[in-house]
Amino acid sequence: MAELRQTPLYERHVAMGGRMVPFAGYALPVQYPTGPLAEHHAVRQAAGLFDIDHMGQFRIVGRDAGVFLQYVQPRDIEAMEVWEAEYSFFCYADGTFVDDIFLYRLPDAWFVVVNAANREKDLFWLDTLAVGFDCDIVDVSDPTCMFALQGPKAQAILQKLTDVDLSQVKFHTAAQGLVAGIETLIGATGYTGEYGYELFFPAEHAVAMWESLLEAGRDEGLLACGLAARDSLRFEACLPLYGHEISAEVEPVGARLAWVCDWDKGPWVGREAVLRTKLEGPKQVLVGLEMVDRGVPREHYPVAAEGRIIGHVTTGMKSPTLDRFLAMAYVPPAYSAIGTEVEVIIRDQPKKARVVPRPFYKPAYRQG
Amino acid sequence: MAFKYDSNARYAKTHEWARIEGDLVVVGISDYAQDALSDVVFVELPAVGSTVSAGTAVAVVESVKAAEDVYSPVSGEVVAVNEKLADKPELVNADPYGEAWFFKVRPSNLSELDGLMDAAAYEAFLASQEH
Structure with a gap:
């Protein structure tokens, strides 16, 4: 892994037993000895801490x-x-x-x-x-370090380390202040489907911030989490990942992200093409699939219907929270209605699946 | 990291173990293999009655992140599969040499086991693979 970039936490990850893998040119922990399922459940039930300094x-x-x-x-x-x-x-x-x-x-x-x-x-x-x-x-990527603290206990944990009144930092807003004595931009956002924070601070304080957060969360069930849990958490909430659900091969209407677009604000790069797709309809749309037959749908597996390949899986796994075999996949709009029966080709075997609503897991900030 | 070994089993370089029980050979995956996979979420087993050849992929074990083939260490007829793994794939992590056996083969050529490693040789093999 010599050619891979390291985050300032690299030595800490190794010392914690993190299993380091290449990701986007960086050596990052895919999991710690706790394992990806325990890390996933910790974020849903308590809190998880992620080194996402590669962002x-x-x-x-x-x-x-x-x-x-x-x-x-x-x-x-x-x-x-x-x-x-x-x-x-x-x-x-x-x-x-x-x-x-x-x-x-x-x-x-x-x-x-x-x-x-x-x-x-x-x-x-x-x-x-x-x-x-x-x-x-x-x-400013190099001088800026970025962590994510996610889960129902994230606010209580972070509040121990800052005078910023976090109850006033609403979802999708930010504040600037000291966290563990370190000047930090606190963004109330995340990528897990839970409430939580993304923290930005000078990279030279990375280890001190990491240790302070882990210590503050020790009695709250906080776990350090790797890339596997980050992926399974965002997957359940159907948050897209570049290179999987979105890429230079697809566009926002098919990716179900046209809600981001403000059509009345004036010109922006891509507006004409996206608007045309919105009016004419996309060739492929992102759907949720649940396996009816037994099997784990994985990225790149073909999706078939009526004896021909109609699309492909972008992300799939056994959902840790829901205990169901689920996938996101691109299929033609004609096959996108909830309940539509399709097949996922798993190791050359067609396995029955059906279109189900997205997201699979309703994010905490969309509940109640 | 210290892994567990079953001294009664023989091991393939692809991390399956094979153990003689009566006139059958029981097959599973090693403690190293389950640890490398981490949390196992799915196991696909061969059909009972199917014929398998040594060194061919006959089962699949899937973790949170990946699907890995399981190769039969011996040739013969599959006479039993571990149905418990369908509902409790996590047994593969918990008890790889015991409750989480994968399948049982009536071997057609027991001498194939001679080509496998004993526990000490497998442990040395794993050490040589570390980098």
């Missing part, structure tokens, strides 16, 4: 920063308050995805969180589009 962050500053962001992504950012945080994405002119992002409106800058594997590509893409705009796109 990239850009600060967009300058007189035209807002105008520029309005142009390069589909959400109407003029509707965003300072300290608000929202999900969005970048599209190419043909409507396909460059990347999906999280966007923070800070008092002095726009702060964009991008996927690790897309960091260089996104920066090049934004620089290409920025010609003529009075703004700078500053890649």
